[in-house]
Amino acid sequence: MIETEGLSRRFGEHLAVDDVSLVVRSGEIFGLIGPNGAGKSTLIKMLTTLLPPTAGVARVAGFDVVRQASLVRRHIGYVPQLLSADGALTGYENLLLSARLYLIPRAERESHIAEALERTGLTEAAHRLAQTYSGGMLRRLEIAQSTLHRPELLIMDEPTVGLDPVARTGVWEHVRKLRESFGTTILLTTHLMEEVDALCDRLGVLHRGRLEEVGTPEELKAEIGPEATLDDVFARVAGGDIETIGRYADTRATRRSAIEHG
């Protein structure tokens, strides 16, 4: 579903993504972890055609991200790190906008929207302005919007950042449901090892732009020792103290969601 080779992105002198060769298989849930600034969002922006690579190639859903960008876009869904639903529109109107942009035939539009609202538990709130939604509802609206056209691949950048535990498990459930109902392949980034354990079949660890490890959670843990956790995997790659990194990520996340929902 995703195949990259030597994918790199340079910002001036800084190599944000460095020679990443990654394969995400059809039907799997793949997690991307790594400390702040590791290059996760940059990698994802290249895969979603938002940012051109400075070197290397990537095929997503069978198409080249540079030469066939619009075909890639048609086949994938994307939940950005920043929320992309328009607060000045209702949930329904946000979905209607997406349905039209993705050229879902008029006859199917309403049924697709109703199904997506139902699936994400937003039917009741459909005609309220999105700016009145809670953080969890907004995330679910994002998922509804980005899966309206039944993409083969859904890419999510920190889909549960700033959510309380209940809302978070809610999102996990929707992600699992997506794969069950439509066979959607999912690539997500996260700072929560718990999320990787709960959701991901495989994960990759990114550090300073380089993809340092790829494997199933079990494989990566086993490399370290019998009692190892994903925190240990993360710490070994990132080389730092997981405590400080974790705390930094949390404050950032809280601040960001305060901005978004405030």
Add this chain to the structure above:
Amino acid sequence: MGDRSLAGYLTQVYAVADAEVRKLRHDPTELLTRAIQPAIWLILFGEVMAQVRGLAPGGVPYLDFLAPGILAQSVLFAAIFFGISAIWERDLGVLHRYMVSPAPRSALVIGKAVSSAVRGLSQAVVVYILAAALGIGVNFHPLSLLAAAALIALGSGLFSTFSLIVACIVKTRERFMGIGQVLTMPIFFASNAIYPIDIMPPWLQAVSRANPLTYEVDGLRAFMLEGGVSRFGLLTDCAVLLGAWLVLTALAARLYPRMTT
């Protein structure tokens, strides 16, 4: 149903424009506050300047001469700050939704221009009512109204697309705010909006003749006023506006995707 069909393209243009119009319907205060400025210009500036004899050419009362200029001005001022909302959308993340969609970038740009045209037209309604109330000889013939509406839509789309291009270049709200002022004033004053071109020094005349606003005002003078005439010819007016809009749209379609990087 291919992405490349015209019907699909128009659906995508409509999607963007419709979303904007819905937002305006949810919160129409912006339209009301924007009605204040043209009122001030017509009532304060217009009434005073009307005392100066012979300012408007051909013995036309100055207020009549001024009204189409103020109409074009209010459309310009509304459109030029369009770029701010584009930057705002980028900062909020809303722009990403558009950019990851399969819609051609030009469809997104045109959709935004159409929504700006809707705004421009709602402003025009206010200015028309105001002008009639001030006793200006407004032409309410349906065909003239239709033609004026087309010009207003075109001007609005043109200047909002221009504003979008500026936004794509400067990228931050702060910089845009500074530059927005710097751009609007010359566009407005170096035009025939509030005085005839003939009384300008030659260099300014040259600038005015290269300014699309001049042609919008010129066309509006013909359509908005009872017995109004265009100085450059309506064909020229429309051709200049349409040509400028197409060029700007092509440019904006190239620059718009860079906003998310």
